Amino acid sequence: MSDTYILGIESSCDETSAAVVRSGEQVISNVVLSQFSTHKPYGGVVPELASREHLRNIVPVVRAALEQAGHTYESVDAIAVTRGPGLAGALLVGLSFAKAVCFAVDKPLIAVNHLEGHIHAVLLEQRQSGHYDLEFPVLALVVSGGHTHLYLAERKDESWTYQNVGHTRDDAAGEAFDKVAKLLGLGYPGGPIIDRLARFGDPTAVKFATPQIKHRDRRDHCQPAESGAHFDFSYSGIKTAVLRHFELNHMQDAIERRRKELVQIAKPTIDDYRRLTDQPTIDLVASFQRAVVHDLVTKTLQAAAEYQVATLLVTGGVAANSELRETFEREGAQAGLKVYFPSRPLSTDNAAMIAAAAYPKFLLKDFAPMDISAEAGLVLK
């Protein structure tokens, strides 16, 4: 079979990205333009600003990806684009652009679910390093700013299907990282900052109660597709516990001072964060991270045992977290599981994962009609 080159486009949240991927197994180019500096003053993603930035950046980003790959719109075999889930206005920019290109150069359009993209980021890199045999059953944890979802992934020939066996009841794990960093005056996005700062703190300093959620079991479900145990997550309680902790310990003035000083620094380094953060706050950050990681790993391994899976894929922005990776590696190995992550650049949003997820659909000729619409709440099945 000859090589297939797919141009992927991703614009679901605050990264405009385009990539060329060969046959779902080799990244030829992957350009990611982050909007961090646009959203930083607001401490989170502002949807209207995100759409405007995507509009501004989509053409140069796609051109750069094609140029770096030595390709043109005419030379690629298909255009893949994120259809959802994500911010409606942001998704529309990528989808409209992809449709226009397909129409102009007469190429097939492939619509990809962003969450499936995160799962295929792992598979793409595994194939890239020569590892083609995936041992099933496979459980995937997609843990990002918008999602904390567990899926059982199945493959029949080229066709992939997913069964959701767990999700967050409130905040996603990445959202909790971002909100806690904002509460503590550490800026945005919170995950990478907390990750780096936590290394200097005592993770046992503050005790957080583990989120208690009654797991629904098979008796609660009448849908056959949803039979089996469910493993849900919840992170809004821990965020409130952080808030209560610093209120009780009168940390507000220090937080305000830090917030003001950090705003003055364009790109704060880890030394800046350490200089501006007192030890009790660093301990609080380390304890928060430990609690979230412990909960994510424990529930995922419980689900892995319940469904007797052989392989665990951990992906999405929070999969870049050092403590999460180390803990999954250690405890996954103890449980006899094969655990795979994407590299850090492919953990967070990127278009290479969209082009990779599109490859099996290309083989199946699963092309999208030109009147397809973006879906902010698109479900993965």
Ligand code: KG4
């Ligand atoms: O997958 P992603 O780029 O976008 C979504 O689909 O949401 O994930 C972004 C999320 C943000 O909440 C960010 O704070 C978090 O991933 N994140 C991290 C780390 N790097 C990014 N969280 C913890 N540790 C990290 N190193």
Ligand code: ZN
């Ligand atoms: Zn994502």
